[in-house]
Amino acid sequence: xxxxxxxxxxxxxxxxxxxxxCNHSTISGNEYVYWYRQIxxxxxxxxxxxxxxxxxxxxxxxxITEDRKSSTLILPHATLxxxxxxxxxxxxxxxxxxEKLTFGTGTRLTIxx
Amino acid sequence: EPEVTQTPSHQVTQMGQEVILRCVPISNHLYFYWYRQIxxxxxxFLVSFYxxxxxxxxxxxxxxxxxxxxxxxxxxxxxxxxxxxxxxxxFCASSSGGGSWLIEQYxxxxxxxxxT
Numbered sequence: 234x235x236x237x238x239x240x241x242x243x244x245x246x247x248x249x250x251x252x253x254x255c256n257h258s259t260i261s262g263n264e265y266v267y268w269y270r271q272i273x274x275x276x277x278x279x280x281x282x283x284x285x286x287x288x289x290x291x292x293x294x295x296x297i298t299e300d301r302k303s304s305t306l307i308l309p310h311a312t313l314x315x316x317x318x319x320x321x322x323x324x325x326x327x328x329x330x331x332e333k334l335t336f337g338t339g340t341r342l343t344i345x346x
Numbered sequence: 347e348p349e350v351t352q353t354p355s356h357q358v359t360q361m362g363q364e365v366i367l368r369c370v371p372i373s374n375h376l377y378f379y380w381y382r383q384i385x386x387x388x389x390x391f392l393v394s395f396y397x398x399x400x401x402x403x404x405x406x407x408x409x410x411x412x413x414x415x416x417x418x419x420x421x422x423x424x425x426x427x428x429x430x431x432x433x434x435x436x437f438c439a440s441s442s443g444g445g446s447w448l449i450e451q452y453x454x455x456x457x458x459x460x461x462t
Contacts, residue, residue: 276437277437277453279450333391333402334389334391336389
């Protein structure tokens with residue numbers, strides 16, 4: 234799976250949009266971008282995923298650049314409960330659907346009151 | 347909303363003892379996983395399981411580890427003879443379906459294993 238690079242930490246004011254960048258310059262055509270987060274020491278939580286189009290769900294938006302070499306996760310109105318470590322993960326498409334997740338060190342996002 | 351559950355939440359054991367960590371995946375899910383996270387480190391993949399057999403395992407998952415789905419609802423991780431370095435948070439995850447698409451994995455709250 235392609236390697237990803239994320240800043241180790243970020244702060245964001247409560248109520249503002251949190252924009253978390255991820256670089257995946259070696260991504261290949263059959264690899265998706267996934268985002269998970271881990272609040273304190275809880276189990277990782279799925280947020281969103283995409284291939285090349287921008288995606289939005291009730292939690293966040295995912296913006297993928299046209300060359301697919303980087304992406305940004307956007308939490309539109311951050312709350313204190315969004316304080317967590319956010320992981321950008323690239324996964325290969327296959328016919329099995331049970332590929333492991335390879336976690337990096339992620340970005341520790343702190344929401345400031 | 348359905349969720350993955352794990353028991354116990356915290357297990358303390360002595361070095362050399364056997365431990366079994368238990369997980370109840372989401373009921374209609376077909377793929378099961380174990381991950382672990384040593385304190386302050388990354389979440390690491392251990393093993394994936396489908397159709398009553400291991401699909402993939404990492405280098406960490408050596409002969410001391412085994413997994414089982416004994417009764418169609420539980421999914422267990424056994425460590426035969428625990429070592430100090432097995433101390434970690436162990437997460438179970440499950441996902442549905444398969445085929446040529448990627449399905450998100452749902453994680454349980456974890457079992458903190460402390461080996462003394």
